[in-house]
Amino acid sequence: MYIDQTTMLFVWLGIIILTLVIEIITQGLTTIWFSIGAAVAAIVNNWAPPLWIQIAVFCIVSIVFMLLARPFAQRMLRNTITPTNIDQLLQEEGLVIETIDNEKQTGHIRLRDVEWIARSADGSVIDEGETVRILQIDGVKLTVTAK
Secondary structure, eight states: OOOOHHHHHHHHHHHHHHHHHHHHHHOSSSSHHHHHHHHHHHHHHTTOOOHHHHHHHHHHHHHHHHHHHHHHHHHHHHTTOOOOGGGGGTTOEEEEEEEEETTTTEEEEEETTEEEEEEESSSOOBOTTOEEEEEEEETTEEEEEEO
């Protein structure tokens, strides 16, 4: 089966567009490598090699770029994550101002002059006036353990 150069050029351009759209949607460095591979295959298409050579170039370039560049790119992206102020609350101590009872869905603590809903990590009841350590934050609810 023979596919002419012009048709293959449009196939490679279609693959580039499709993989770039998927990359923009996911933003997870998942398909950018295939965009690069398709771009190189589109360039190789200009010399009119057989289809299997174009496909081989596409696969090899995509895999090589993925193996070499992805770890570096992920490291760079990881450095851009900025911890928020809420992360600073983990492992801090708060004062129970309403008895924490998971079964009754009650419990509040005061931490840095702010009142928070609190639940016990192990399900135990923690009485008013006790000091607790913050283990986890889920929205406006803190998971705590008695100190």
